[in-house]
Amino acid sequence: MARLSICSLDASDSSAHRIASSTAQLSLNSPSVYPYEDVTSLLDEATKEIKMGEVIRVETFSLFDAMCAIVIMDPKMDTGMILDDYAKRPQYDINRLLTPKEFIWIFDNILVGQAEGPSHPPAEFVSKVLKACVLSVAKSCGLIWNEMKKGQVYEEEDFMSNKFGVSLYENFPTSSLITLLDVAELWLDSQGKAWIDAQYGDEAPAVLNGLQERIHYSRFATAIPMLETTRKSVQAMKSTHNLGVPVEEAFDHVVHRKLVTNTPPRVIALLTIDETFTSLEQMCEDLASIGTALSFSDATNLVNFFIQFGGKKPSPAAFPRSILQTVLYEDAILMGSRKAQDVVWESIQEIVSPPSWLYQPSVNNLKKANTPQTNNGTNNQTLKLSGLASATTGLPSSGAPSQLDAIQEQAEDSQDEGNGMEGLEGTGLNALKQVMQLKATEFVQKAVKPFVDTLQIAGQNTSRQRRNLRKIVQLWEILQEEAEALDEDLHWLLNEIRVEAGGQPEALDDGTAPTIMSKPFYFVSWAYHMKQWTMEWMLLLGFELELYSTFELSMIYGYVDCVLGAHAQHLRRIQSINEARLAEEGGSSNAHKKKKKKKKKKKKGASASAATDADADDDADADGDGDADGNAGEDEKSSHPDPAVAESAGQAAAAAAPASMAVKERLEPAITSAQMMVSVRIQLARATFLILAALTKVEYLSITPPHVASHGLNDLETLHRHRFKAFHNLSSPETMSFENFLNRLECDGYDAWRILEFANDYFDEAKISLDRMQSMSAREARVELCYDGWRKDIKSMIRVCIAAKVAIVSLQKDARVLEHRDYIAKVQKQRQAAEAAAEAALLYPGIKSRIKGATAPKPVPLELAPLKFKSAVRKVHLEWKYHSWWPVISLE
């Protein structure tokens, strides 16, 4: 109310009169309970001493207050002002009779403005049918409003909570409404039907049907769960809409004139009737999909559903988005069906498979946990674990629930009282395990917040998604740090258990060839995986929101490639752990692992490798959480000189024949679906990067801004700092430095034509992976809750691949590209000649050194003058039409 405390002399002295007269008018026209008093003369008096433009204001007067003020009699702001065209509009006679066709028109137009406000229900035929329908639409607005008020979505962006004093029949009982609708339907079936038959002859059934469907639809207000039925009604309404006959006066497009407001209300652009039906159908679908997700089968499917929902195009409306967030989490329950904590544990298990004894599905039933029977079960399991070498690998959860407190007590008591297991194992290993179990459970509890917050992002508008993901990334970073301590403890304990079981102690400190199982880093791995996923999501959303300028694109795609590369590497490591564990469990060991490696190598060969060779080392180090020791680390490194391997990981994983069916069933799906998606994205990001790099080589693109700022810093290096600021403090992954980007852009000195060739190869590979993904069942791909959306996404990416390959064909014919190819060929010839000479002296001619030479400070022999392109510059055309993250790049 601060605005009321301002007095100032307006520039125009006539305005006081205007205000006075309009005040008078107002009080004349609308008899009100408020006793209006004309304060014009008082104001005049009081402001006499104020100089023109002088502002007297309270300390706290803010821009917000300034902006909230409404200028009376300013047509842009004063919504109560009666404008000429409004005064001239035809008046609606509230008592007129309506034909059914007019009803259809009116009803459909109510839908257009469903979220907006009331209209005036006229009488008669109307008193039963239209009244009921209008009431229920208003009521449904009220119900929706209640949902939106919960604060899941953003006020003013996603919706406006201000009802401007309009009643949405909040207090009108839903049951009475149902009765009204019943009456309406009954009437329509009897008298109404006879009347319509007489009136419309042949058209009668259609008209009748049209009316009935609209009544059905109106039940939407009262029966939100009946989404499928509602959606059908929408379809039926769509088909009968053209029966409608306009009654323009029925709607007041400047109804806001009569609304209570203290700010200028938003202009609401009305949808067309087709858009209305489409968006209603869409909304029903979205809501229905949330309904299905309530009974999700496992964590991976749930996560995938949220990813899909968040990326849906067109974006779901604010209402379903709000619903999604509401049902997501309440009272520690996820999706109204399962303990959040258990789902988080499931997610960890599905990704990294830690020993299942680590976590007690804490749940629900204290009584159950305390029954001696279940306790026995627990003890038995523990006994087994402490006695067998296979303990470390965990056993299928026995499903023995016990309250966390109970565990704690047990752990504490076990020393003093010496229950059954203490007696059997004197070492206290059990107690240690229980402590470990506590810690793990505690960690899982902690992980609920980042987990839920991440999923919640999917229910926000895309701008907010990106902004909030910045924070989410930090949450995972913190969790990852906490996980490290936990994992260290666990490694120690696992080693103890190993020793206990008579196995070899693992060399933990001096790094003398421990197996990967000695340091599996389960919890870190999981948190790191989640963090990488959120990082990628955030970066890719930038494309969708059109934040990046053209000169930044190569840097961003390069960066995305780098993050994805680290992710793929990480997932490979996880997979190795899973495999190693299975091998340990099953004895039949790593035959298939070796096969896989071989396959990868053969597949890619030399072709694309060199393009990004320079980064190989960086990539290998990118897994920065310090767990790169052990076999897995070595494996990765050894495979890395061929960086192309990195992205084909998922593919290889998919292709690798698992040793046994058990492997496939128990391990592959959860991690594989993630791996495949990551690997496809790497291929797309790298292909896109390479095209941009090629076009930079031929100087169609530049990495300097078109206008270098004189007052500011808008160079790419500044942008590098700014765009990736959210990632600077992260312990891992090691991301692409600006230097590194510049190196990358060089593409080892390859010519533009060859680089495009490499890009083409990557699109080929992406397409192969995508085709394979497309043939996967919902079960295999773990997208049971969003199969259609997922496939749609895959299809759009396939389209990108196809279109991009077509575009590459013509890019490769471009005059400058060819010029560049010839030039580099010449350079190479010269260099070869020079090297041939040197070879005689030096006996180490390896290809590698040569390539390294290409990236060294003085790569190009001095003999050749730098290339000056003869052909004219062409304009680069980037089109994100198939997928909002992956463009098709061509020349105009």
Next chain:
Amino acid sequence: MTKSKSKSKSKSGSGSGTKTGQGQQAKDSPSTTASASASSATTTVAQPPARGNTSSSSIPPRLPLIDYVGYESEDQLQGMVTLIENDLSEPYSIYTYRYFLKQWPKLSFLASSSAGLLELQNYSAIASNTLEPHGFNKSNRGYIAMLAVSKEYRKRRIGSSLVLMAIEAMKTAGADEIVLETEYTNTSAIALYQQIGFIKDKRLYRYYLNGVDAFRLKLFCKPELEVPQTN
């Protein structure tokens, strides 16, 4: 263009009591560094008395000289208001103008054609700006609130000149960065600002009253001062 009603950054559920955003920003009074410079800017160009209709891209034969002046008094206000009301979609009350002009008069610039300086209605460009500490590290953040050039005078670098003057004034006052918002569909304004070195920092969903998204543009100020070249 500044947003008419400051957005509540908090979600609706957490109560309307916490209004943040620009509104809040305004609460912290300019810090010591900033207040030295706290000044407002309005730049205006008056229209020529004769309204020979020339195509927007070509320069009229006898182009009146453009004067660039700082904001001085409320006498200049009405012309500015008229211009802004025509060119910006958000409705502003007189207090919004005064909010900027009173607090930061030296950051506001106007351009006018020499012939029209006395005709108050004919101001044709304005840039009203703020400069306040922002963020964790309390970097000084300048804000460009409004910019408009009347149609007949567009595409003659008047808009850019005004913005550059404002930037210079803000930099002198110690600004580390300068931000503004504009409708994401306003290609000419985005092009203008990008040319000056602004980058698209964020997208703001349905930011304006008309439901259109905004881009938040940002300029990282160069540490060294450079004197602007205005003719």
